[in-house]
């Protein structure tokens with residue numbers, strides 16, 4: 482994997498770059514649509530490619546390990562082939578899902594024993610077996626196994642957990658060195674910074690992670706319920722320490738405003754379920770603010786879904802029709818809203834990139850943040 486920094490904003494810490502892997506070039510800043518179980522919910526791969534056009538999507542080790550199970554993905558020749566997606570994929574390690582989804586779990590130095598949220602069966606994730614599973618899934622970028630602490634989190638717990646995440650990182654790296662690629666393309670490995678909302682811990686963790694010398698670095702444990710200001714403060718602490726010549730991935734973030742603010746702090750990569758999950762509940766993100774399409778006020782509004790027309794659904798359907806689809810609970814409503822939201826998120830990061838390259842990112846960002854704060 483290769484990262485090239487193309488431009489740095491002079492009035493913020495925003496950067497524009499490219500990440501190149503064997504599955505192509507990723508222009509950064511990038512938003513990665515979440516495809517948890519081998520599908521970006523509600524969108525065909527063809528629409529994803531032609532209409533939304535992300536250079537990379539995300540998959541989840543936790544979910545794919547439980548279903549369809551690692552051996553099936555391996556038999557298919559890896560996740561790219563299994564799901565018919567020939568661009569980049571990143572897999573999260575399960576270090577978040579195991580805490581947020583499994584019925585109960587026991588965290589020990591060795592690893593995490595958890596109960597499946599699907600059938601109640603017991604499983605164990607260790608840094609070693611999570612590396613093996615991610616080798617079998619075959620994403621282009623794979624993540625370290627970590628513990629994502631909740632918010633709020635007691636200082637001593639956060640500190641102990643951060644040190645365990647660091648020891649787990651060493652085990653991930655040692656184990657990766659012993660395993661080989663399962664397919665004919667490379668895999669890049671990203672370690673994850675933890676440390677809850679404590680500046681001194683974040684600083685320590687960023688130093689430890691930077692020292693690992695990986696080709697890219699990630700920030701975890703944020704967007705777990707803390708106020709946005711605390712999230713930004715933590716991003717600021719760690720981007721000061723992380724090497725400039727490696728991509729920085731802020732995991733699980735966030736709203737369109739969170740994304741722009743974190744780009745301004747030097748983040749290059751994002752993922753979040755928000756555009757897809759909220760779409761299925763009738764929430765649309767636009768440059769003018771958010772819309773609850775289920776609201777009665779749209780009942781007879783025959784204007785386009787979004788007159789900016791980023792994707793075809795924006796101009797081919799009206800707000801009144803989309804509201805009707807939600808009222809009668811038709812699948813097409815969720816599909817239209819998902820395509821709209823993902824189209825908007827990808828437009829937003831591409832536009833951010835353009836403004837970084839043009840040198841007027843800061844002014845554009847401040848204006849967008851103001852506009853997007855509206856509820857329409």
Ligand code: GUN
Pocket residue numbers: 573574575576577578624625627628629630673700701702703732733
């Ligand atoms: N997704 C969102 N936050 C996190 C985190 O802290 N760790 C991992 N592995 N994934 C995440």
